[in-house]
Each structure stands twice: as structure tokens, then as C-alpha cells.
Amino acid sequence: MTRLLIVTADDLGLTRGVNAAVRRAHEAGIVTATSLLAVGREFDDAAAMLRDLPTLELGAHLALVGEDPPLLSAREIPTLVDARGALPLSYRTVVRRGLAGRLDPDDVRRELHAQLERVLGVGVPVTHVDTHQHTHLWPTVARVVAELAREAGVPAVRLPGSHSHAPVGLGVRLLSRRTRSALRTAGRATTQDYAGLDEAGHLDAERFRTTLQAAARRGARTLEINTHPAQAGDADLRRFTWDYQWADELAMLLDPTVRDEIAAAGYTLSGFAALTTTDGAA
Template sequence: MTARLLILNADDYGLSDGISRGVLRAHDTGLISSVSVLAVGPAVDRAVAGLRDRPGLGVGAHLAVVGEDPPLLTAREIPTLVDGHGAFKPGWRSFTTAAMAGRVDMADVRREFGAQLERLVRDLGLPLGHVDTHQHLHLYPPIGRIVAELATKWGIPAVRVPTSTAPGPRGIVVRHWSRSLATRLRSAGLDFPEGYGGLDEAGSLTLSRTQRLVERLARGPARTFEVNFHPGEPTASDRIRYAWGYQWEAELAGLTSAALRETLRRLDLRLGRFTDLPAADGGPARR
């Protein structure tokens, strides 16, 4: 029997030089097999060269309409996504609150996401194998619809489907939206890993937590999995600008440890990319 496919994906590539450097180290000397590139990241132009030198590393788009970094389009082009200073809403809570109140025009989201894909594919020449979003915003159904439509338009074969095991109302909503997103992607003919981890543990996937997470996923029936990470080598200025409390270095240490490699070997998990998903499901791999 073919080993099950595990995608270890690093988010926020291009966020800063230090974060991008740490992501590449997590691939070169560790187990990261895929990255999600942040088109609005201040270091994205400089970071692209590192991807061209690593053809075995899967590449996807990390689309953003929240966070600290500015949009690609002007405030006139996307007025409902930005404040008076031209800045995005800070996070998913403020965004979804505004969206549910009718204060976000989804046409603005489509324009900004389209501009980000244009930058990654046409300007920077990246071959994209998947799409996801900053702070998993595409779990919100109107955003998920846009992401699915854009993935189809741009010929991107796969989309992340995050989920949660958290108790309480937040976990219930995330799981409901996750199932809805999976249904939408199937209808659109788009691929996604069957199992997922990383939303609940964002920024704190130390070695021990990663081992527990991977072992839990491996006990289930899925044949394909994704776990998304945030490794990096942040500078002091990175910590000030992106004050998320993330353990970037601890995640990097776990991903480059022999102990994690042994865990994957013991569980008979094969590292791969999103473009390997069809082959893992019995069909031809996309290149």
C-alpha cells in the first residue's frame, strides 16, 4: 500500500527577510515540503529567488485582505477593505463582523485577490499549486466562493480546507464552514487534503505538539493531510510589527529535528506537495 501523503506547509513566505530565510531553512534542512507566498509581504520580491532555486518545494498563494501589510490596490479601488489610512482590517474577527453587517463589498475582495494572484503568477512568475488565505479567511463562505472561483480561473488545482477540534461555539462554526468549503471545492473539481491541522495551534507548533498532532491525524481514515506552520528567523523589528506571539524559532527547530523525521517514518507518512494530491487519490499527479 502506498504511504499516505503529508504536506507540511509554511505560511507567510515573503512576510520579511527573516521569516522567509527561516522557511527556506525549514525546507533545506528540515521537513517543509510546501510554502504559501504572501503577495502583500514586504519581502516578497526578494524572497522569490529562493523558490526558483528549489524546484522540489511546492508553492502556493497566501491571499490577504486582513493584517498589518498594505493592499496592492488603492483605497479608491477597494474602499470597503481599508480604513482612512489605506490599511486592511487587523484580523478575521473585525473583517467578518464588518462583512456580516454588510460593510464589505465582496467585489472589492475579488479585485484585491485577483491583483495578488496577478502579481505572483504574471509579475513574479511563480507556478502556483494551491491557494489559501491569511488567517484562514476563506473559511467564511463568501470568501470561500471567491477563492474557489479564482483558483478555477487561474488553473490552480488545490485549496486548503482548514478545520478545528476546539470546543465551544468557535470550533463549531469553523467545522461547519470547513465542511461547506470542502463541498464547494468538490463541486468545482478542486483538490484538497482530506485531513488538516494547524489552525488551533497557529504559531505554537513546537516539536512535541507537532508530534501529537501528526499522530492524531494518522489515526484517522484520511489518506492525505496538510499541517501548516509558521517557521522563521524573525528580527526585533519583525516582532514589533507582527506582535502575534508566534514561536517562529521553536517551530523551525521542530521541523529540522531528527525526532520529527523519525515520527513520520514510523507513521509511514510520505512528504509531498499539493500537486501530488491527485496521485495520492489514485489519479495522475499534476506537474
Template sequence: MTRRLIVTADDFGLSMEVNEAVEEAHRKGILTSTSLMTAGPAAEDAIRRAKRLPDLGVGLHLALYGAPAQAPADAIPYLVTPAGDLDGRSTATGVAMTLSSAVRRQVHREVEAQFRAYRLSGLPIGHLDGHWHCHQHPWILGIAIEVGKPLGLRTMRIPYEPVRPSVLAAKGEGWARRIAHAASHWSLAAHMRRRLKVNGMASNDWFFGKNDAGHVTPGLLQQMIAALPEGVSEIGLHPATGPWSGDHAPPPDWQASGELAALIDPDTRAACEANGVRLCRFDDLV
């Protein structure tokens, strides 16, 4: 069995700094995929860049919390803050979805609005992933499949980071946290696999970067590549050319420019070649 690797930059369209990094990492480095935040302040610029990068796989970065909203605020009152952005209380929103059909209808409206905006971009939909991995939530997953499948959605990220290669890549750093995270998310990943299989949709087998978001150095990325298990893995990153300000600025401790440096480091591509890892996109899975 071969080892294939999708390398994705999330938050495309959130800022010019992210957009510039996505283009640079694809042209100069190993980035094969990105996911568009349709309501992001720099979404129009992201769409223009994607159209001049035909080999870059692009998908929908579905956002239900902690991001700009696509639907009008009066259509999704529970989901938004007074400023009109999607609320960052992910746990509260998740519980409310489970308990309230009214909240689920609002989620459906926001998901529909984001898919509609993506279609209007004219870009093919290569895959779906989620801001803060929101699409793991069983209700969000079901709504995303219901809305996206008729529009051509055929692949989706399963954000499950296996323990052994994660610990090996990090050289033991945070081993307890990595084990706890895998244990607490195993059932969600299993549910996702079942739902996607029933709907004839493809996915990655493994995901890396979840435990190290915003802190992936060139060395760590190269260690991840060396530790990849057999099958299709995805490494998800958040590169940017630098920090930016505003309501959706990155956490102050994130090293987004360091993640860009990791993607374009010549030793990173050499690590893929040395370990027999073949780069691919979600489109290549179907």
C-alpha cells in the same frame, strides 16, 4: 488507506526572517510547501528563493485582513487602514462582505490584484490558503474560486482540525477549546468541501496547527505526526529565524524560531518514517 502529509509554512514574503526559515526548513527538514504573501515587504526575496527550490510547493497566501494590501488604497477604501494596510477587524469585514455588494466588489479587486501579482512572479500556483484562514468565509471562497480557477488554481487548503487527533497530539491540553473550535468550524469546512468538489478542485482532508499557531514545539510536531488520521493531512506552521519589528510583526508570545527548530529536528523526520507517513505537496493531489 495511506497517510500523506503536506507541511506548509505560511507568510512567505512577510519578512526576511520568515523567508530564511522557509528555505532552511525545506533544505534541512520536512517542509514541503509554503504560501506566498504577494504584498509582503520581502516578497521579491521569497520569489527568488522559491525559484531555486524546485521541490518546494508554493501557493498563494490570500490576505484580506491584518496584512499589507496589494490593490491601491483608493480601489479598496473599506478594506484598508489610513496607513494603506488591510484592516485587522476580520469580523467586521466579514459581516460587511455579507451585507454590502460594494464591499464584495472591493474584496474582488484585492483578490484579483493578489492573483495578478502571483502570476507575475512566474511561479506555478500549487494551492491557495488564507491569512488568518480568511478563505473559509463563503464570499471570499467564492471569489477566490472565480478568480483563481481560470488561472490554473486546482487545490486549496481546508483548515479543519479534527478533535480526537488534535487532543491526542496535545496530550489533552486545551481540550475544551479544541472541541469548541471544531464544532464552530464544521459547517464552514463542509461548505468548502462541497464548493471545491463542484469545481473539480482537490484539498487536504485534515489540518493541524490551527489550535497551536506559533507554539508548535519539536515534541508537539512529532506527536501530531504520530496522531495523524488516514488520508491527506496538512500541518501549517509559521517558522522564522527570529522576531522582527514593524506593523506586521508576530505576536510577542509566538515562538517562530521554535517552529523552525521543530521542522529541522532529525526526530521529526524519524517520526514520519516510524509512523508510515509519506510527505507530499498540494501539487501531488492532482
């Protein structure tokens, strides 16, 4: 039985150092797909790079949170921003607004539609959609993202998950099941298994191996592992307080022994374009 592994590099467009790292991780490493941050400061640099890399699958990394501003004004999306028109920094704010009934799905649709259209405008086929800090785990956002992907003809959507036994992990698994249902209703493909949320920013070679081996033991036929590479010493990343080990993740993606581990676990590197709507049905 063929097992497919998609290795995604998130946050393309965040900085030029991230863009360069993603390119290197694809050309010399194991990255098969990337997710372009529609609100990223270096979006244009990333778009030019993508046009020069037809073998790197492109996804839309839609943002309801983060340090970068939304595409629309505060007047157009009042439930998503503060008085200055800024997005919240954390997914926790999105969850709190959702629980309080203060997250308007029309606002979510307007902003994320604008972001998806910007990524589609790059002129490279878009194979998948995901979200910054996985905010489409929240049901309101999940429905909008699934519908936007269907309307735009984007075939696949990331399904984040967690294998942690901590309270956050339990919550993620509950929301992930609901998100899978929304994707199934919209006829969007996804992977059977996923890793990268629990490991975010700390996916060195050893942790990649253990993560991959655990997925193989679970019998995952299709698996996405999402990563966050950047060049060492990227000064433009200092404005973020995420405590990510960006350069360690890049080193892992370039490590030839990791490619050997993928083969040993029975996986073949692939992309979202190879998925069908039945791959993530479990």
C-alpha cells in the same frame, strides 16, 4: 495504503528572516510547500529564493487582513479597508462585515485577483492557494478564492479545519464544510484533513507529534500541517503582536526525530501537486 503529508510554511515574504527560515526548513527539514504573502514587504526577496528552489512547492497566501497594505487603493476596494486604505488586523472584522452585509464580493475578487496575479508572476508553478488568517473560511471569500484558483488553473486550495471543542472550533468546522463544498463545485483539490489553525504559532516538536498521531488515528489519507517558521531574533517581526514562537517552529521542522515520527505514523512527505479532486472528498 499510502498516506501523504504536506508540511507548509506560511507567510513567506513577511520578513527576510522568515524567508531564510523557510529555505532552511525545506533544504534541511520537512517543509514541502510554502505560501507566499502577496502583500509582504520582502516579496521580491522571496521570489528570488523561490526561483532558486524548484523543489519547494509555491502557493499564493492571499490577504484580506494584516499589517501590510493591500495592492489596490481604497477607492477600488472600499468594503475591505478603512479610511486610510488599511486592511483590518483580524479575521474577526472580515466576519463582522460579512454578517452585516458589508463585504462586497466584487471588492474581494479585485484585490485577491491582483494578489494572485502577483504570485503567478514569480514565474514558478503555483500549486495551491490559501489565505492569511484563513479568511476563505467565510463563504463570500471561499467562493471567490475557489473561482480564482479555477480560472488561474491552480489545482489545489487549503481547507482549514479545527478539532477544538471550543466555540471557535465549532464555528470553524461548520464553515469548513461549506468551504469544502465550494472547492468541490470549482473542481479544486484539497486534503482530507488539516492541522495548523488550532496550533498556530505554537507547533513545537511535541505538539507536532501529537497532532500527527491524532490525524493518523482519524485515518486521514491526505493531511496538511501548516507552520510558521522564522529565525530567532528576527527584529522585523517585532511589529507583529501574534505571540508566535517562530524559532521553536523552525527547530521542530529541522528536528530529525520528527521525520522519524512521520514515517512511524505511516505518512510520506509530499506536496499539493500529488493531490486529486477526490482526496478531500470525505
